[in-house]
Amino acid sequence: MLLFGVQHFLVMAATPISSVFLVSSALQLSPSLTANLLSAAFVLSGLGSLLQSLGPxxxxxxxxxVMLPGGAPLILFLSIADQHGLRTATxxxxxxxxxxxxxLPLFSRLLKFFxxxxxxxxxxxVGVNLVKVGALLVTGRPGSSGFGEPLALLLGLATVGCTVVAYALLRGTLxxxxxxxxxxxxxxxxxxxxxxxxEATDDGALLHAPQLMPFGSPQFNLLASLPLLVYSLASMAEATGQTVINSEAVGKEPDARRDAPKTIRGxxxxxxxxxxxxxxxxxxxGENIGxxxxxxxxxxxxxxxxxxxxxxxxxxxxxxxxVNAIPAPVVGGTALVVFGVITVLGVQMLGRSGLDDHTDTFIVAVALGLGLLPILVPGVYGHLPANLRILLESGxxxxxxxAAVLHALFHRTPWRTRTTTAAGTTATTGTDTGTGTGAAAAADVGEVPAR
Structure with a gap:
């Protein structure tokens, strides 16, 4: 059990470390504050993992x-800290x-549309976005001095290769x-x-406990908090998806309306x-789901x-x-495998949702196109107002x-129900002038009985 726990830890440990060092470098924090934040990030990630796993x-x-800092919330935190100070950011x-x-009560009622x-x-x-994150750990960011460094690529691909060899040759626990x-x-x-x-992160001490309110007492500014408040809506949607896919991964019957609010409360x-x-x-x-x-x-x-x-x-x-000594390309190589699995899980869910229906294929195509746009083309919404950009840049x-709006539009609206029912009645009574059967004719235009 401990070995499996360490495996989860090593795959995700780079995130809190990189998050803390990004905050430290961006805000020019002292080494002692950096060490304090690093300690707090690990302890709170651990407590969050216990809370989500035990569910009291x-x-x-x-x-x-497992729970982590980082991602979009980290960037928004840094933006608020830069404009209004760290006390306002906290x-x-x-x-x-x-x-x-x-x-949350309102959000729970909307889950029927998911x-x-x-x-x-x-x-x-989510999977494609995470694969991109893992790939950037291997290649570095485009435009940086080390982008595409051959040695980094070698380390990343070698890590993938070693993982494949271990999975192919070993058996049982190994x-x-x-x-x-x-x-x-x-x-x-x-x-x-x-x-x-x-590299030591502080004065070389053996023990280090996180300090309460390291930046002083927090300041509350609703207007300054608006970017994070807007992001929280996207975060709840992502937590819903992760809860469903994690339930499937462990063989538990997914129930978003029952379980997603519990994840969000955590x-x-x-x-x-x-x-x-x-x-x-x-x-x-989502890293540990893979x-x-x-x-x-x-x-x-x-x-x-x-x-x-x-x-x-x-x-x-x-x-x-x-843990911090593990090179980023090695972590990225591991992430490519783990995050790729998450993408496959999403594809499996789509396969079970009936993509032989032309309407559902259209819904997924449009949603994937819009959702992948800000991931594949970073900065595409850069000229829009800041608050609108926060939402649109979350693929x-x-x-x-x-997907939710289109699904409701095509499958839940009253006019849609009447249209599909009428089409089915016409086909059944043989009034269609086509040469195919009613079912075939309906299939030709992507129509299915109302669900």
């Missing part, structure tokens, strides 16, 4: 989830956490640990090539706590073990140094919203 009092979905995190609870077709579309977009073994093999190769560097509670320790919004991570599917280990107590490891690392400073939110 209806907070947490009782699924193998206050914005707390306001947004409370906003989750306020809007059938398998919509969730599957959302998961495909095969289930193939992701971890591939990561370790890639790190060993990086060490031989001189790409592993150990996000809200940990984000509120994280605000007191100077952290950006904490969200459930590990669950690859390994076949479905127990939520594996992520309980991962949560305990995270908390331990949060108090043991040298362990954080070791997951755009794809989910588009």
């Amino acid at each position: 009092w209806g907070i947490g979905a009782r699924l193998p989830f 206050g914005a995190v707390m306001i947004t956490a409370v906003f989750y609870f306020v809007v 059938p398998t077709l919509v969730i599957g579309t959302m998961i495909v977009i 095969r289930q640990l193939s992701v971890l073994l591939g990561l370790l093999a890639g790190t060993a190769l990086a060490a031989l090539l001189g790409r592993v560097k150990l 996000d809200a509670v940990i984000s509120l706590a994280g605000g007191f320790f100077g952290l950006p919004l904490m969200v459930t991570s 590990i669950v599917r690859i390994t076949g280990v479905r127990s939520r107590f594996v992520t309980v073990a991962a949560g305990l490891v995270l908390i331990t690392v949060g108090f043991l400073a040298p362990v954080a140094w070791l 997951v939110a755009v794809g989910a919203f588009s």
Whole structure:
């Protein structure tokens, strides 16, 4: 159980480390503040993983989830801190956490508009976005000095290769640990090539506990918090998709209306706590879902073990140094495998939703096109107003919203029900002048009986 927990930990540990160092470099924080935030990121990620996995009092979905800072919430946190100061940024995190609870009852009622077709579309977009994140860890960002460095590409592809070899040749528990073994093999190769560097994050102390309110007491500014409040709507949609796909990965009957609010409550509670320790919004991570599917280990107590490891690392400073020493291309190579699995899970969901229906194929095509646009073409909405840009640049939110609206338009509206029913009646009574049967004629125009 501990080994499986460590495997989850190593795959996702780069996220809190990179998030903290991004905050530190962008806001020019002192080494002591950096060490404090790093400790808090690990401890809160661990507590969030325990909460989501155990699910006490209806907070947490009782699924193998881990929680992390990073992503869009981190960028918004930095933007607010740059414009209004760190105290206002931490206050914005707390306001947004409370906003989750306020809007959740309304959001729960809207989940009926998120059938398998919509969730599957959302998961495909999430998977593609995550694959891109993993790829950038291998290649570096376009335009940077190290973009496409051959040695980095070698490390990333070698990590993928080692993972494949381990999965192909090993059996039993060792095969289930193939992701971890591939990561370790890639790190060993990086060490031989001189790409592993150990750097202490503070004064070299053995223990380090997170400090409460490291930037001082938070300041609450509703207007400054607006970008995070807008983003929270997209975050809830993404949490819904992750809850459904995680349920399927562990063999649990998915029920978004029952389980998604529990996941969102867990996000809200940990984000509120994280605000007191100077952290950006904490969200459930899709990274470990791919590990669950690859390994076949479905127990939520594996992520309980991962949560305990995270908390331990949060108090043991040298362990954080070791984890930070794993080169980004190695982590990216592992991420390509894990995130690719998430994309496949979304494709499987779409396959079960009946894509032989022309109307559903059209819905998915439009939603994928709109949702992938900001992912494949970064900055496409750069000239739009800031608050509108926040929503449109979230490909997951755009794809989910588009699929949900189109599905309701074609399958739930009264006029649609009457039209399809009338078409079916006409075909059945033989008044169609075509040569095909009524069912065939309906299929030709993409019509199906109202659902």
